[in-house]
Amino acid sequence: MTYNDISSHPLRPFPNFISVSKAKDLSIIPENYFSMFADNCPCGSERMVRLHQNGTSITAVTCVDPRCPFKLKFQVNDVFDKFGYKGIGPQTCGRIVWAIKEELGYVSLYEVLVNGPKYCKIGDSAEDDFIGALRHIEQSKLNLGTFISYLSYPLIGSKFEDIFRGISTITEFTELATSEGGLISFLSKRGVRSIDVIFYLVHFLKEIEQLYLYFEKCIISSSTNIVPICMTGRMVTSHGAYTKADYLYHCNLLAMTDDGDKLYDVISVDTISKASFVIAGADSIAKKTTKYRNAVDREEFLKKSGYISENDKFLFSPDEFFLYLLNGGEHSE
Numbered sequence: 001m002t003y004n005d006i007s008s009h010p011l012r013p014f015p016n017f018i019s020v021s022k023a024k025d026l027s028i029i030p031e032n033y034f035s036m037f038a039d040n041c042p043c044g045s046e047r048m049v050r051l052h053q054n055g056t057s058i059t060a061v062t063c064v065d066p067r068c069p070f071k072l073k074f075q076v077n078d079v080f081d082k083f084g085y086k087g088i089g090p091q092t093c094g095r096i097v098w099a100i101k102e103e104l105g106y107v108s109l110y111e112v113l114v115n116g117p118k119y120c121k122i123g124d125s126a127e128d129d130f131i132g133a134l135r136h137i138e139q140s141k142l143n144l145g146t147f148i149s150y151l152s153y154p155l156i157g158s159k160f161e162d163i164f165r166g167i168s169t170i171t172e173f174t175e176l177a178t179s180e181g182g183l184i185s186f187l188s189k190r191g192v193r194s195i196d197v198i199f200y201l202v203h204f205l206k207e208i209e210q211l212y213l214y215f216e217k218c219i220i221s222s223s224t225n226i227v228p229i230c231m232t233g234r235m236v237t238s239h240g241a242y243t244k245a246d247y248l249y250h251c252n253l254l255a256m257t258d259d260g261d262k263l264y265d266v267i268s269v270d271t272i273s274k275a276s277f278v279i280a281g282a283d284s285i286a287k288k289t290t291k292y293r294n295a296v297d298r299e300e301f302l303k304k305s306g307y308i309s310e311n312d313k314f315l316f317s318p319d320e321f322f323l324y325l326l327n328g329g330e331h332s333e
């Protein structure tokens with residue numbers, strides 16, 4: 001695969017990249033550095049570099065093939081790491097990837113995680129390690145966005161949580177994207193505007209769906225909603241002052257029905273953009289802290305762009321938010 005193959009895709013990805021060989025022709029890579037930049041990846045595909053500062057310097061070099069087995073080796077290692085199985089290492093992951101490639105003639109993350117044990121008889125303790133790591137994934141319980149972000153796809157990894165917030169199946173995702181004017185406009189509304197990221201997502205969506213169907217039992221269903229809140233300032237209510245951890249604990253108590261069922265999980269996040277609600281203490285309002293001012297701007301933006309209605313709130317006082325949860329997430333006005 002060459003840089004031209006990939007950049008002529010209808011989405012025109014990687015506009016800021018050129019092939020290593022072209023970078024050499026244009027002297028962007030100076031001659032004395034040629035030996036440090038191989039034109040091709042050991043997989044056979046061309047390598048490309050990202051241009052920086054009007055093309056006078058380069059900041060990254062990578063194989064053009066999104067399915068490069070050498071990249072997959074590190075991806076697999078990263079996946080096991082994220083699911084909490086530490087120390088399997090890229091070397092063992094590389095052996096698994098190559099064993100499958102040899103057997104099937106191709107290899108993908110799906111083949112590694114789903115059919116790996118069938119094809120991959122590498123023997124010794126590495127095989128036990130691999131089986132143990134897979135079991136770790138099978139026993140996980142995560143929401144869809146987190147689950148997919150743990151699959152460590154290039155560039156899109158951490159963005160999945162934003163893309164899939166409040167969505168619990170891939171079908172729901174594609175339906176929502178269609179109803180909101182197509183994938184690109186949907187992604188842009190959720191803050192994903194890089195054409196390279198969109199390209200990877202389109203490229204891997206089918207495989208992500210297959211992995212989702214296989215690991216479906218590890219995904220927490222939509223009935224367990226995650227409500228991310230960002231707390232700023234001191235959580236002082238008419239009943240007294242809470243530490244942030246204590247305030248969060250009480251929010252979760254209010255999320256419980258009389259029968260003891262949990263309606264949603266309230267979690268704490270650090271950044272305004274990741275929060276569904278911001279709870280601002282009176283002190284942060286009085287001092288007009290940056291976080292408070294950002295939250296005011298965010299609320300205005302959400303209303304303007306129609307994410308929340310004019311009567312909905314994004315920014316609460318500690319008392320108001322307790323009341324909001326007490327009313328089951330409905331507004332008291």
Ligand SMILES: [Zn+2]
Nearest residue numbers: 041043063068
């Ligand atoms: Zn490669």
